[in-house]
Amino acid sequence: MTGPVVVVTGGTRGIGQGLVRAFTEAGASVAFCGRSDASVQGAGAPGGALGVVADVTNRNDVRKLWDAVADRFGRVDIWVNNAGLSTSRRKLWELDPAEIDAVVDVNLRGTLQASAVVLEAMLAQGHGALWNMEGLGSNGQIVAGLTPYGATKRGLTYATKAMAKELAGTPVTVGLLSPGMVVTDLLTRDYSPEELEQARKIFNILADRVETVTPWLAAKVLAGVKNGGRVAWLTNRKAAYRFATAAFRRRDLFAGT
Template identity: 55%
Template structure:
């Protein structure tokens, strides 16, 4: 069994992966920024789990997270840079400076810090694998109002491919692409109810719940650990198939 460390592991995809991994007998270390949320998740989860408070924008806090996981479990085999935030859907010039900075610091700087901490630790320990989480913008597609968020995800894809060319012996990196998953990030920032209703029609065709996607991602995370791996849930063929079946299959992923 593997030891897996997950940043942003107290909600959404990160928490879903943690649950799936623990259910399969793996050891999990997770972190989050909200102490109350960390305590709640720690109490809810069962198995070999370590839950600590750590802010991914702070390199020293991530180093302490790594050290705590190694102290608890002996080593870290897989590290998942999952922590991420979005912002209200506004043109960049209308986005508050502090909001843009928070998105860049969490989504990009956090991945830089996490990758550096994990790769350094894994190099000293003799090996391991780092996963970075893709999102909207990773493939270069643009969405009005999400320029800052999409830019960070595009950068994470480049970062991961670049890291694959400079990994130390025994260490590998890869990309996890969850596609559209029903979390607070998916519907965040819609001020216009009509726009949200329109978006939900597409989400109901292409999106999936955390309970569907996270267990699959968790399995891939501990099995597909070659350097440069790119694991995608929502493939092009799946997109085409879902649109083709949409008139025949009604899906409702949101509460009324």
């Protein structure tokens, strides 16, 4: 084993699944987790990747995941906190309380609990890089119908910057990973057919497929950034360029779906 050892939480679908494949193709030794044996077994992970059943909101599960990776590969060099949920696209008072709790638990509480375990272990081993996944709301953007999700991502950005201050002067770093708008079930859920038809016009300008974004993100993560750094696929400049050239660039990200 010569490549880095990378862990991706929530690596059984969507962006997480894409990252597992991209890191593997880049020569890394990769581990991932899902919340059930069925999701881990059905992830279609590349050969050599280690799948572990773990709930990121449970510190014991996170420690179990860390230990399983260390036992298999000898260490953990990079950890990506990717696991995340979104509520239904509804007003806050229309949401089931359990749905709100689940999103806050995984996106914010789970990332904080997992980060606490991982950072302590990385400091003990003398090196490591932790990455937290941004999302809608991280930059202060407000979207009606996604209040709990946006609030957790806004809080996560603060938490990551605070972790960076706490890690200053150590051999461990923390960074923010921003995939932008990616075509997954989280992006397109809960639209009526008419609403989705309108939303697709924006998606076809700003969004990208998982297989486009994740190899670029993986390469940036493997290259590393300074403590507290941020890697973003969809920058403001790129978004402005896409809107300016939309009339000349015909994209259909949903062809065949």
